[in-house]
Amino acid sequence: KQQFVIIGLGVFGETIATELTRMGHDVLGIDTDEVKVDRLAERITHAVIGDVTDESVLDELNVGDYDVGVVAIGRNIEAAILATMQLRDRGVKKVWAKALTNQHHRILKRLGATRVIGPEFEMGAHVAQELHYPMVNNYIGLGEEEFIVELIVSDNLDGCQMDALIEKADAEVELVLLKQGKTTSTNPSSDVTLHKGNQVVLVGQLDELRKFADHL
Amino acid sequence: KQQFVIIGLGVFGETIATELTRMGHDVLGIDTDEVKVDRLAERITHAVIGDVTDESVLDELNVGDYDVGVVAIGRNIEAAILATMQLRDRGVKKVWAKALTNQHHRILKRLGATRVIGPEFEMGAHVAQELHYPMVNNYIGLGEEEFIVELIVSDNLDGCQMDALIEKADAEVELVLLKQGKTTSTNPSSDVTLHKGNQVVLVGQLDELRKFADHL
Ligand SMILES: Nc1ncnc2c1ncn2[C@@H]1O[C@H](COP(=O)(O)OP(=O)(O)OP(=O)(O)O)[C@@H](O)[C@H]1O
Ligand SMILES: Nc1ncnc2c1ncn2[C@@H]1O[C@H](COP(=O)(O)OP(=O)(O)OP(=O)(O)O)[C@@H](O)[C@H]1O
Known part of the structure; x- marks a missing residue:
């Protein structure tokens, strides 16, 4: 359980x-907007009206005692910057911040945002990506340009064999998991027929x- | 190539x-904000200043000819609603829309947003999820509460064997891929030592x- x-x-x-x-942690939420704070009063541990550009607000709330701070202010870059600095200055070890643009990203990183x-x-x-490759439903980047990709088999590939598709595309990709209906196989043979x-x-x-995707 | x-x-x-x-498609962008339109003028096929609550704007641009429409207006729900309806009315088959809240989500779906x-x-x-399970770096939902999860091995698990961890947690999870440094194995043996x-x-x-995660 964290704070x-x-x-x-x-x-x-x-x-x-x-x-x-909901997952069992202690959560303090701060916002200048009374409507938003009221709406959350019953749903998080503590919801407080406050302006983080006022240093006394965070002092009175003892934010230094918290394990993690999240700065979820997008448009008001000045408030996001001040909030990030104040959390770090008071000793909050992990500070994650939202950034609207690449420039804001670099600024917040430089001011101590952990992520x-x-x-x-x-x-x-x-x-x-999903619009360009309609068959791609989701993906995970593993770094070094390597990806795990989940495809949903479309109409026109119904009845095709996986290895035939890989061969036709002459692509170095590997099948790691296949879910057909409710059955998931974690070591599927590549000559499996797709539906x-x-x-x-x-x-x-x-x-x-x-x-591989371009040849489908 | 699509439009x-x-x-x-x-x-x-x-x-x-x-x-x-960048991926080679024809893209028309529309916004009321001149600054945003100018900034994109050189980076997309066409960037046009226009207010979509004015029906003539979309008519003059022949949006009915486009394969896909994306309504990327969050806060101005009325404009998002009108844009969605107008795209569908003019025959755009695939209309994806951004929604800020669950209520907006249901409204846009009912008005014809494909997604x-x-x-x-x-x-x-x-x-x-990442804050609650710090070892989880990414995940893909496969439906029916089944997930593919990427974990990054932390300090305290250095030297542990995968199958020992699975056994200790008494969890029905399977290892499908392991990346150690730059080497990826797609059919790793479960007795592998983690670093x-x-x-x-x-x-x-x-x-x-x-x-499994709770026992780590
Ligand atoms: N100085 C501040 N102190 C406390 N809260 C602030 C401050 N400035 C802005 N906020 C709050 O931060 C929240 C997020 O601000 P932002 O401008 O990013 O709005 P948003 O884009 O609607 O957010 P989201 O994209 O998360 O829906 C708002 O609820 C706003 O009231
Ligand atoms: N009637 C309209 N016609 C055309 N464009 C509009 C209309 N209403 C809003 N927009 C534009 O839609 C864009 C997105 O609006 P929104 O209010 O969601 O801003 P945002 O939250 O800053 O967007 P994002 O979260 O994508 O950065 C803005 O650039 C805005 O100018």
Whole structure:
């Protein structure tokens, strides 16, 4: 069980605050907006009206005692900057911050944010990939351009064999998991026949995965 | 190559528009904000100043000819609603829309959005999971409460054997991929010794994965 302070209770901050509370942690939420604070009063440990650009606010709340701080203010970069600095100055070890743009990202990192997240940017990139490769349902980056990708088999691939598809694309990708209906096989043989709606999980280098996807 | 119309060029819309253009598609971007439109003029196929609550704007741009429409307006729900309806009325087959809240999500779905995305909500849920389970780096939901999860081995698990950890937790989870340094093995033996920083990919039911994570 940890203690979290969430500064900024827009959709992003509120979601983090309520989810962490639901999972059993102590969560303090701070926002200038009374409506948002009231709405959360019953759903998180403590919801407080306060302006973080006022240093006394965070002092009175003893934020230095918290394990983790999350700065969930996007547009008001000055408030996000001040909140990040104040949390770090008071000794909060882990401070995650939301950033709207790449520039804000670099600023917050330099001011001590342990990690910076760009929800609109990251989801935008995700959506673009899904629109470009409609068969891609989800993916995980493993670093060094290597990805795990989940594809949903479309109509036109119904009845195809996996290894035939890999061979035709001449792509270095591997099948690691296959879910057909409710049955998941974690070591599927590559000559398996695919059916519409099946979930195919592959791993490979980005170029090879693209090569594979372009030949579908 | 497809034709996309992106309505709303905030961070989310702009990211989608620029990424799709970079991947070779035709992209029309529309926004009321001249500054945003100018900034994108050189980076997407067409960037146009326009207010989508004015029906003539979309008519003049022949949006009916586009394959896909993305409504990337979050706060102005009325504009998002009108944009969604107008795209569908003009025959755009695939319309994806951003929604800030669950209520907006249901409204946009009912008005014909093919798919609704909540970037702040989805990333908020993601961040909460990562804060609750610090070893979890990423995950993919396969449906029916089944997940693929990527963990990063922490200090205290350095030198542990995978099967010993699974046994100790008495959890029904399977090791599907292991990345140690730059080497990825897609069919790792479960008695493998883990080292700090290794990337471990497991699959299992949510309860079993939690059971495993709680025993780490
Ligand atoms: N100085 C401040 N002190 C405390 N809270 C603040 C301060 N400035 C802004 N906030 C709060 O931070 C929250 C998030 O601000 P932001 O401008 O990013 O809104 P948003 O884009 O609607 O958020 P989200 O994208 O998470 O829905 C708002 O609820 C706002 O009231
Ligand atoms: N009627 C409209 N016609 C065209 N564009 C609009 C209209 N209303 C809002 N927009 C544009 O939609 C974009 C996104 O609006 P929103 O209010 O969601 O801002 P945002 O939260 O800053 O976006 P993001 O979270 O993507 O950064 C803005 O650039 C805004 O100018």
